[in-house]
Amino acid sequence: MSNASSAPQHSTELPNGWEMVVGLEVHVELDTKTKLFSASPNRFGDEPNTNIDPVTLGLPGALPVLNKQAVELAIRLGLALNCTVQPSTFHRKNYFYQDMPKAYQISQYDQPINIDGFMMLPGDVRIGIERAHLEEDTGKSTHIGGTSGRIHGSDYSLVDFNRAGVPLVEIVSRPDIRNSDQARQYVAELRSILLAVGASDAKMEEGSMRCDVNVSVRKPGAEFGTRCEIKNVNSIRAVGKAIDYEARRQIDVLESGGTIRQETRHWDDSEGRTHTLRTKEDADDYRYFLEPDLVLLDPDQEWIESIRASLPMLPAARRAQLATLTGANKESESVYVIVERGQDDYVSAVAQAGGDAARALVYVQQAFAEEGATPKVAASDIATLTQMERDAKITATQAKTILSEMVANGGGDPVAIASAKGFEALDTSAVEAMVDAAIAQQADAWAKYCAGEEKAMGALVGAIMKASQGKADGKVVTAILQARRAK
Amino acid sequence: MSTPSSGSSPARITSEVVAKVAKLSSLHLSDDELALMTTQLSGMLDHFADIDKLDLSNVAPLAQPFPLKNVFREDVVVAGLDRDEVLAAAPAAEDGRFRVPPSLGLGEQ
């Protein structure tokens, strides 16, 4: 998965002045050892029905007991999303379905743990977070027979309850998103925050992060239109595509004189379109009521503050810090990429070792894509390399060669590598001599260049680089040629 | 939460409402059962209308006897149930999982 800015896919303008209004509901599985209300493992990919206990299966007499670590992770996430942490309660959401063992889901309803947060997106766009509440996940069904594992027309289903009871936080945004770029940026940023605070592994491909999207359209300034909820949007790319598709679908309906029905729709990624899943008329009546088997969750201020104090620096702050250090734009791709990889501390270490921060940013982005937050190459060696290039002891091309070798070998002294390869930047007088020789040998090209034909310089530079066996700095050669012509 | 919040109970329960409640409860009722249920529920609800004369506007609901808070367990794995034992007690199982008839709806996913 890539972040929004590293995967440019710009939403196109909607026709005829229409504006889309988007809100997101994102479910994330918390990275705990056990389930939200019982002591079975919270682990993806195990044999079916091996992580089960009386609570998970909803056996008669089984009672839920809240996992403290799940609460702590929910608070970490809430604080990272600038939410207020408040006293909260659990309710039962009653409905019958095969993967819901008790026929009710324990979820937070009118008193969620985290409320009223926000997230900043590029361009100082503020997206409100209405709530981020705790609830339990359901089991998983496999549909057998019929057409290719789809539910409709299947012969029967098989249910695995390993996932039932896994702790979830549902993060509900306010309808502040106005285009699919922002939606993708929101999901990408949320994922970065989840990883930064250690709340979830946020793997959309494994379902530990799942997006539902609410889309409506309107003319700017008008009331909100009727919204449709789109489910099964399981990648950041799909979030953008589903929103753009759905907005255009709604505009088509409205412009051809139709009305939008409030309904739940399903995103079909292979077809690139949404389908009606169910309309509001057959909406369930969930009969929410306070879960009598659980008690008030009222984290004391001391606990909340100790969690706040333990939060790492969040991605936005780290990007700002890296931008300041390197002189890059905080919304630039390299800044996003380095922070997403967690390599900003490394860039900072290079700078602290006396290295050139701007060059370090480029080196790390280019060469350390396969490395984690702590590349094997010593920061001090990268610092030396940036100094050598900055001081023109080596050329940019040579620096790249040396860097590749350092990465391949998991480290190395750049001075020694340069020396072994015979990389010694030529002094200016030697380059000038080569320039003179090239002018003499390529008189035609020189004449054309002097007559203003810039392309002719290529032949001259090529000859000089060849003569220097690549040791001459291209920039220096160009500068000398320009100076000669100016005379 | 839900409407209405007025002080008086809704109108007398109809067989249509009883049928809807039976569906919400996943209880298949025959026509005879539905009729009897409508009569019995009506009788009970008439009796339960006695609380309508109470002024409850300033009374806080009491859902649980005692105001306990912050009851937690530590995040430690405890051995759970044996799959074979559990599946042996299930009405139908296959391939390590619980087998159910096909659903015509999509649940709450």
Added chain:
Amino acid sequence: MTKPFATVVDIAADIAAGKTSAVEVLEQHLARITERESDIHAFNLVTTEQARATAQQVDADIKAGKPVGPLAGVPVALKDNMCTRGIETTCSSKILEGWKPPYDATVVTRLQQAGAVMVGKTNLDEFAMGSSTENSAFGPTKNPLDTSRVPGGSSGGSAAAVAAGFAAASLGSDTGGSIRQPASLCGLVGVKPTYGLVSRQGIVAFASSLDQVGPFTHTVADAALMMEVIGGHDPLDSTSLPQPMPSLTSVLGQGVKGMRIGRLADMPDGCEPEVLARMDAAYVALQAAGATIVDIALPSLSYCLTAYYLVAPAEASSNLARYDGVRYGMRVETGDLHSMYGATRAAGFGAEVKRRIMLGTYALSAGYFDAYYGKALKVRRLIANDFAAAYEKCDVILTPTSPTVAFPLGDKTSDPLTMYLCDIFTIPTNLAGHAAMSVPFGTGAHNMPVGVQVLAPALGEQTMFRVAAELERAS
């Protein structure tokens, strides 16, 4: 009053002292079961073989000089809504028939650790919904004192088992009076502890915010001992109170001198005159023992029935939704998932359970929530406030446990509301989460026993047991 059967305290003492053996005691009880169970139907299951094995183990431990628990060798019966690992637990419902839980309820574990010998699982109104044990899918239980009469309910099987001498003590569950009322009708001591004092873990839920487990015994001392074994904090129940279990056996001799006994100024209609006469006798007895009688009022008492019959079914409608034919219990096979649910639940649940599921679903559903469930929770607050005001003036309150003595089978089955009125005196305690117990205090009409109910505030068990012991001495 002499008791017809040996008490828990005496059995435990005699076995520990080597005067008798656990096996011998068990065989006496099994013999009575053989003799009378076919007439009474106290049990859904008699666990003869497991009981013999347990009793033999107790005897072996005592012979080997190993330390044994306070109930070592005492035969006990469990209401069939308590999970027993590997032993069928049905709630007297077809929907759970044959289900063997893969785990034990906390109270079951505590009884085992105390050395008790489980003799069987007792009959109940299906899912504990009823006041006569006539709502069992497996047939009614009869009152051992007069088999033409009901034993009360819903824990009628547990009451009958002790009253018939099939077990020295038993456990029931009490959601609106399901321990106290059958105790009263069978002439036993029955305790509904403070909500949260006894773990609900492994007790098949009826109404989670009201359910509590408690003992049936012949004597107050037996009940105190049973409470000390089963009570106390359980980390597997989030609503379990964090307090340690107070000592009850040690307070029984402390008397009631100086205690203030509350008497209802306005007694609700419908009580049999013999029952009221026994109440008067109880006040006189306590006064004679040094207590003073004070009149108190519970103005919301008459609304409790409504509050209870909305709150309990609402919670039950959700608690019983899990019986869906997917993971355990019965299933009626049909073509698709939702029709399987409807058919399974229609075939698996009896009429009273269906009625309460419907009532509860209705009370919670959109458009009716505030008018019914929401209002009922407010009435629940009113009765809690009433009690708080009353306990400013008194230490305990005395009422009848049941307005009547045991009634004939079939007497109240045609009209659910008439049956619901049996619970008028017991329901308020559950709504408030307080403690209450029924103590036998003579007999009423048809020479059937009358129970006096002692109500105490939350965690008022010590005071409550002192009063109960005094009533027992006076009876």
